[in-house]
Amino acid sequence: MGRRTTLPAAVAVLALTCGCGAADMTRQASPFAGARGSKTVTLSVQSWVGAQANVSVAQYLLEHELGYRVDTVQVDEVPAWDALSQGRVDAILEDWGHPDQEKRYVDEKKTIVRGGDLGVTGHIGWFVPTYLAERYPDITDWRNLDKYAALFRTAESGGKGQLMDGSPSYVTNDKALVKNLKLDYQVVFAGSEAAQITQIKQFAKEKKAFLTYWYAPQWLFEKVPMTEVRLPPYKEGCDADAAKVACAYPHTPLRKYLNADFARSGGAAAAFLKKFKWTTEDQNEVSLMIADQKLTPAEAAKKWVDGHESRWKAWLP
Known part of the structure; x- marks a missing residue:
């Protein structure tokens, strides 16, 4: 998006x-x-x-x-x-x-x-399920994500933690953020919003860990409570160069x-x-x-x- x-x-x-x-x-x-x-x-x-x-x-x-x-x-x-x-x-x-x-x-x-x-x-961010944030309160600070990377590994993430995105057609900063923040994560695309919702609901049903690109407003928050991971604060112009982005998404x-x-x-x-x-x-x-x-x-x-x-x-x- x-x-x-x-x-x-x-x-x-x-x-x-x-x-x-x-x-x-x-x-x-x-x-x-x-x-x-x-x-x-x-x-x-x-x-x-x-x-x-x-x-x-x-x-x-x-x-x-x-x-x-x-x-x-x-x-x-x-x-x-x-x-x-x-x-x-x-x-x-x-x-x-x-x-x-x-x-x-x-x-x-x-x-x-x-x-x-x-x-x-509208606001885009990285989110974890609230049940995970309650279990590991410091997981909501991006500086601690590598500490928990093993929790987010999947078959698609190549031994790294998985950051789940939706459609490849959405223009996001996530690959640049992972690279520029030096995080041990791999962006994996679900394919569409619908596919991403299905995956999130399945993870939540099984009380599994997941880290996902998501956005508000979105009705899914009412079904699967999620907590935002704090990225480096957004400042005007910090996202001007798509390759160098190292800050949160704006509101x-x-x-x-x-x-x-x-x-x-x-x-x-x-x-x-x-x-x-x-x-x-x-x-x-x-x-x-x-x-x-x-x-x-x-x-x-x-x-x-x-x-x-x-x-x-x-x-x-």
């Missing part, structure tokens, strides 16, 4: 709309995106369930309250900027911070405009971006998406329904909309 840039089976329902691990998904753009006079909106969707929660609620309200047809397109987080610039999609609802893309498309080309804050602050206000033409001529849909803003708790509520309670995205969105009318009424133009 983007600063998941400097910097992410339970979510099988996302397969219809998400494809963070695939190559150049921009080719799947809707033929309706940017069509003049069309009552159609095309939204970019990433593979993590929080992004799906945003899109499902926005889609439900656009369709049921504003009369639009909504298409969703599977796009990796970096290619999504190119798709948005070209009008292949109309909006990105959850960006974790891509300053190079923002400079190129917003400030220089002016083909993308800022759509405002989503209302959610990142998640933001929305709109295609510039859509922002000007998208009418009620564009106005609505600019106003769309909710809380971490809202997002987690919908994410939990999709990923854990097995509701479809549309069912989860309807359930949330039915219970929060005063919230979403303020988003309507």
Whole structure:
């Protein structure tokens, strides 16, 4: 996940709309995106369930309250900027911070405009299960990780401790952090958020040790309590050189971006998406329904909309 840039089976329902691990998904753009006079909106969707929660609620309200047809397109987080610039999609609802893309498309080309804050602050970090942190309190300081490396060894980690990451398409600092902090660990990719969740839940069920790249907001914390490992403090600019990163991930206000033409001529849909803003708790509520309670995205969105009318009424133009 983007600063998941400097910097992410339970979510099988996302397969219809998400494809963070695939190559150049921009080719799947809707033929309706940017069509003049069309009552159609095309939204970019990433593979993590929080992004799906945003899109499902926005889609439900656009369709049921504003009369639009909504298409969703599977796009990796970096290619999504190119798709948005070209009008292949109309909006990105959850960006974790891509300053190079923002400079190129917003400030220089002016083909993308800022759509405002989503209302959610994202944070990536390294986590261990809370039951492990209670057993070994000093394990939550990165300087003590090598002391416990043997606890985290797996068949995939080559004799080193395993640091589990999700999708290889997420842009993370983890390999650089392991190298620059001189840690006896190997980054091992689960393959996707869904695969990573499955692995975490299995480790937790067996009360095994694990060290994982993870992020908030995320509904899994409610099912598997985890405690963050303290990395060297984040300071502005400490992650500017991806190869030299030796600091923690920042706390990142998640933001929305709109295609510039859509922002000007998208009418009620564009106005609505600019106003769309909710809380971490809202997002987690919908994410939990999709990923854990097995509701479809549309069912989860309807359930949330039915219970929060005063919230979403303020988003309507």
